[in-house]
Amino acid sequence: MKPCIVVLDFGGQYTHLIANRIRRLGVYSEILPPDIPKEQLAGVRGIILSGGPASVYGPQQPRYNPDIFSLGIPMLGICYGHQLLALHFGGQVRPGSRKEYGVAKLQTKSNQGIFKTLGGTKEVWMSHGDTVCKLPPGFILLGQTPDCPIAAMADLSRKIYGLQFHPEVTHTPCGMKILEAFVTECGCERTWTTEGYVELATKRIREQVGGRNVFLLVSGGVDSSVAFVLLNKALGPERVYGLLIDNGFMRKGEVAQVSQYLGRFGRLTVVDASEQFLDAVKGQTDPEEKRKTIGEIFIRIQNRTLSELDLDEDQWMLGQGTIYPDTIESGGTEQADRIKTHHNRVELVQELIAQGRVIEPLASLYKDEVREVGLHLGLPTDLLWRHPFPGPGLAVRTLCAEGKEYFPGWRKIEQKVDCIARGFHLEARLLPVRTVGVQGDSRTYANPVVLIGEADWATLEKVSTQITNNIPEVNRVVHLVTPARLCTLVVKRCCLTKNRLDLLRQADFVATEQLHKENLYRDIWQMPVILIPVSSDGEKESVVLRPVCSADAMTARFAEIPNQIVHRIAELIVKIRGIEAVFYDVTHKPPGTIEWE
Incomplete structure (x- = not known):
C-alpha cells in the first residue's frame, strides 16, 4: 500500500x-x-x-x-x-x-x-x-x-x-x-482503518511464516495476548504454540489467571523457571545488565522447551508481542538513541531477527492501536485494559544498589535543587539511587530528587518541571507521602532476592486493589510500584508510586490521584513489614521514563 x-x-x-x-x-x-x-x-x-x-x-x-x-x-x-x-x-x-x-x-x-x-x-x-x-x-x-x-x-x-x-x-x-x-x-483521502490493518497484518503473517509454525512467548500482558490471538486467527491454533514462562517476577496471582484465560484460545504451556531467572541476575545492580540477562534467559528456555517438545527449529519461528515503543526506546530505528534495552531486543533476539526467524505482528503499533485490534478480534475489555507490565516484570521495578550512589558534587547539586524547592516552601534532597530518563530524545541515568513538605499537584508540577529543566543532573522528582519527614536518606547495598520481590509483590497488590476499589483503575494508564533500597537507617526499604496518564506510552503526565486516596494507599503499604516510606513520582515523560529502569 x-x-x-x-x-x-x-x-x-x-x-x-x-x-x-x-x-x-x-x-x-x-x-x-x-x-x-x-x-x-x-x-x-x-x-x-x-x-x-x-x-x-x-x-x-x-x-x-x-x-x-x-x-x-x-x-x-x-x-x-x-x-x-x-x-x-x-x-x-x-x-x-x-x-x-x-x-x-x-x-x-x-x-x-x-x-x-x-x-x-x-x-x-x-x-x-x-x-x-x-x-x-x-x-x-x-x-x-x-x-x-x-x-x-x-x-x-x-x-x-x-x-x-x-x-x-x-x-x-x-x-x-x-x-x-x-x-x-x-489533499489525502482518509481510507485507513483498524479493520484494514488486521486484514493487512493477517496477510503479512501468512507471507512471512510460510509453511512454518510459530512459537510465541506469552507474558499475559495486553501486547502478547493480542499477538497470540492475531497469530491464531491468521494461522490457526494447530500452528501456534504459546509458552508462558513464570520468571518469578510476575504480579500476585498472575500466572494462574493468565494461563486459565489464554488457554481457551489455543495451545499454552506454563514453565516455572523462577529459580533459573533469579540465579541468573544474582549480584547484578545495573538495569541494562538485568534486562539483557532476563531477555537471554527467555530465549534459552524457549530453545530448551523446543528441544524437549522435539520440535524442528527450522520449522518454527519465534513470535513476540513487541510494539513500537519497545523498538524505539531500544534504539531500534536507524537514528534513534537507546533509552533502555527491552528484553525482546537483546542481542540473541537481534540475531534471530537477522536470520528471519522472528515474527512480531504488532511491531508497527502503539498501545492504543493494539487495544483497538484486540477489540476487533473479540477480546474482552477487562483483558485489554489491564495496565501495561514490562516483560522483565518486577525485576525492573525492584531497584538494586551498590551502596555507592553518591558522586562528586552531590552537595552542590542538592543545594541547587533545594534552592528551587524553597521558593515553593518545600525542601528538596537527592535520592541515593539512579533511574532512567529521556531528555531531548536521549537516554539519561541520574538521581531523582525528593520534595518534602505539603503542596498541591499544581505546585508539585511546577517545582518538578523547574528542577528537571534547570538541573541536568536530575531526571526525576518524587514527593514524600509518608512519613511526613525523613531525617536521613541512606541507601543499602542489595540485589534481587525472592524476599525483596515478595515485598514488592505485596505492595503492588495493595496499591492496585485500592485503585479498583476507588474506580480509578481505568482512568490511569498504569501505576508502576517501585521498591527502592532507601530508608532512614539503611535497613528497611521504601516504595514509590508512579501512576501516569497516557494514551501511547511515548509521553505521559503523572496522574493526580485525590490526596486522601494517595494517603490511604501509603498507610496500607507502610503496614507491610520491611517498608518505611512511600513516595509519589511527580515527573512527566519526558524527562522521566514511565518505568524507573
Missing part, C-alpha cells in the same frame, strides 16, 4: 507516534530514512520531518537528501525537523538559553495555514535544547513561548511549516487539530 504521507526519521523518540497519529486521522503513513532517493517519494502527498537527538550543527547530524525540499509538496518539520527547515531555507539556529522539557504555553501570533483554527494561548509539549532564532526568508511567525521566540513558523505559499513543539503527543491538546489541518493541506 502506497503511503499518502511519509515521516522521515531523524531519530526522535516520537517518530513512529507521528505516523500513528496520521493513521488515526484515516491516512496511511510510513516511516522512511531521511536520505531516501527523491524518486522513491513519487506519489507522496506530504512529508513530515521528525525530531531527533542530534543538533543541526553537530557532528552526529543524520544524513538527509536535500532534494526532498524541491518536491513541491507540503512539508512539516517537528522539533529537529523544524530547526532543519529553518537552517536549509536561510534561517538561524542556536542553543537555547535554557532547555525545555514538558509543558509550555504557546502564544498564537497568526491564524493562517495549519494554525487557521487556533488562537490565543495553547498548552504544548516541548523537548529540546536548540532553538530557531531567525526566520528564513519568506517565512512568517505562527507562535512563540516564553523560552522559544520562534516556536512555530510557515511559508504559506509553499505550504512548508515548522513546529518546535510536538503536536503528535497527547499532551499537546491542540496537536491533532494541527496535524489534521496539515493532512487537509496535503
Whole structure:
C-alpha cells in the first residue's frame, strides 16, 4: 500500500507516534530514512520531518537528501525537523538559553495555514535544547513561548511549516487539530482503518511464516495476548504454540489467571523457571545488565522447551508481542538513541531477527492501536485494559544498589535543587539511587530528587518541571507521602532476592486493589510500584508510586490521584513489614521514563 504521507526519521523518540497519529486521522503513513532517493517519494502527498537527538550543527547530524525540499509538496518539520527547515531555507539556529522539557504555553501570533483554527494561548509539549532564532526568508511567525521566540513558523505559499513543539503527543491538546489541518493541506483521502490493518497484518503473517509454525512467548500482558490471538486467527491454533514462562517476577496471582484465560484460545504451556531467572541476575545492580540477562534467559528456555517438545527449529519461528515503543526506546530505528534495552531486543533476539526467524505482528503499533485490534478480534475489555507490565516484570521495578550512589558534587547539586524547592516552601534532597530518563530524545541515568513538605499537584508540577529543566543532573522528582519527614536518606547495598520481590509483590497488590476499589483503575494508564533500597537507617526499604496518564506510552503526565486516596494507599503499604516510606513520582515523560529502569 502506497503511503499518502511519509515521516522521515531523524531519530526522535516520537517518530513512529507521528505516523500513528496520521493513521488515526484515516491516512496511511510510513516511516522512511531521511536520505531516501527523491524518486522513491513519487506519489507522496506530504512529508513530515521528525525530531531527533542530534543538533543541526553537530557532528552526529543524520544524513538527509536535500532534494526532498524541491518536491513541491507540503512539508512539516517537528522539533529537529523544524530547526532543519529553518537552517536549509536561510534561517538561524542556536542553543537555547535554557532547555525545555514538558509543558509550555504557546502564544498564537497568526491564524493562517495549519494554525487557521487556533488562537490565543495553547498548552504544548516541548523537548529540546536548540532553538530557531531567525526566520528564513519568506517565512512568517505562527507562535512563540516564553523560552522559544520562534516556536512555530510557515511559508504559506509553499505550504512548508515548522513546529518546535510536538503536536503528535497527547499532551499537546491542540496537536491533532494541527496535524489534521496539515493532512487537509496535503489533499489525502482518509481510507485507513483498524479493520484494514488486521486484514493487512493477517496477510503479512501468512507471507512471512510460510509453511512454518510459530512459537510465541506469552507474558499475559495486553501486547502478547493480542499477538497470540492475531497469530491464531491468521494461522490457526494447530500452528501456534504459546509458552508462558513464570520468571518469578510476575504480579500476585498472575500466572494462574493468565494461563486459565489464554488457554481457551489455543495451545499454552506454563514453565516455572523462577529459580533459573533469579540465579541468573544474582549480584547484578545495573538495569541494562538485568534486562539483557532476563531477555537471554527467555530465549534459552524457549530453545530448551523446543528441544524437549522435539520440535524442528527450522520449522518454527519465534513470535513476540513487541510494539513500537519497545523498538524505539531500544534504539531500534536507524537514528534513534537507546533509552533502555527491552528484553525482546537483546542481542540473541537481534540475531534471530537477522536470520528471519522472528515474527512480531504488532511491531508497527502503539498501545492504543493494539487495544483497538484486540477489540476487533473479540477480546474482552477487562483483558485489554489491564495496565501495561514490562516483560522483565518486577525485576525492573525492584531497584538494586551498590551502596555507592553518591558522586562528586552531590552537595552542590542538592543545594541547587533545594534552592528551587524553597521558593515553593518545600525542601528538596537527592535520592541515593539512579533511574532512567529521556531528555531531548536521549537516554539519561541520574538521581531523582525528593520534595518534602505539603503542596498541591499544581505546585508539585511546577517545582518538578523547574528542577528537571534547570538541573541536568536530575531526571526525576518524587514527593514524600509518608512519613511526613525523613531525617536521613541512606541507601543499602542489595540485589534481587525472592524476599525483596515478595515485598514488592505485596505492595503492588495493595496499591492496585485500592485503585479498583476507588474506580480509578481505568482512568490511569498504569501505576508502576517501585521498591527502592532507601530508608532512614539503611535497613528497611521504601516504595514509590508512579501512576501516569497516557494514551501511547511515548509521553505521559503523572496522574493526580485525590490526596486522601494517595494517603490511604501509603498507610496500607507502610503496614507491610520491611517498608518505611512511600513516595509519589511527580515527573512527566519526558524527562522521566514511565518505568524507573
